[in-house]
Amino acid sequence: MKTKKCLKESLRELMCEKPFEKITVTEICKRASTGRVTFYNYYEDKYDLMEDCFEDLYEQIRVGFHELQQKNNPHDSFELRFRNFLDSIHDVNQEYADIWVDDSYTFLMMYYRFVTQTLKKLELYGKEQVKTRYDVDRLNSFLVLGFWGFFHVGGGVASAAEDEEIRKSAHQLVRDLAAGGLFRN
Secondary structure: HHHHHHHHHHHHHOOOOOOHHHHHHHHHHHOOOOOOOHHHOOOOOOHHHHHHHHHHHHHHHHHHHHHHHHHHOOOOOOOHHHHHHHHHHHHHHHOOOOOOOOHHHHHHHHHHHHHHHHHHHHOOOOOOOEEEOOHHHHHHHHHHHHHHHHHOOOOOOOHHHHHHHHHHHHHHHHHHHHOOOOOOO
């Protein structure tokens, strides 16, 4: 566990310096003070390591989502569920705001797949059996890419005041989407 944690931290540090595509296993091992043989005992390649990092992120999002649900959504309203989901993802994203995402198509696609799978695992549409006018997978794809752009436009790390304004705007967008007939019970 200690070695895997060190490899993950090394990958994150390197991703703060340059795009994922330009990072090599050799660099990860050097930063982690670990040999390549040890790396390959745990991971097939850097993509496998990234997938393991995403599993850790999923757990953070899951815990955050369920805490928010218990705290502010006792009646399991769909709108609040969706908002709590966005907040839990946004909170985790803020922890990793310093990661280089410009020119990193591979990382963006891995992140996109991660978030769409997280939507399914957390069963965002839940007990209410919310219906949509659209295929759920296509709708999730549209929403994930849209919210990515919404939260990341302009790049860089947002100040606390800017972050709060972005969060308020995202909440209003969720209310507008819910009221606009995109979803129906």
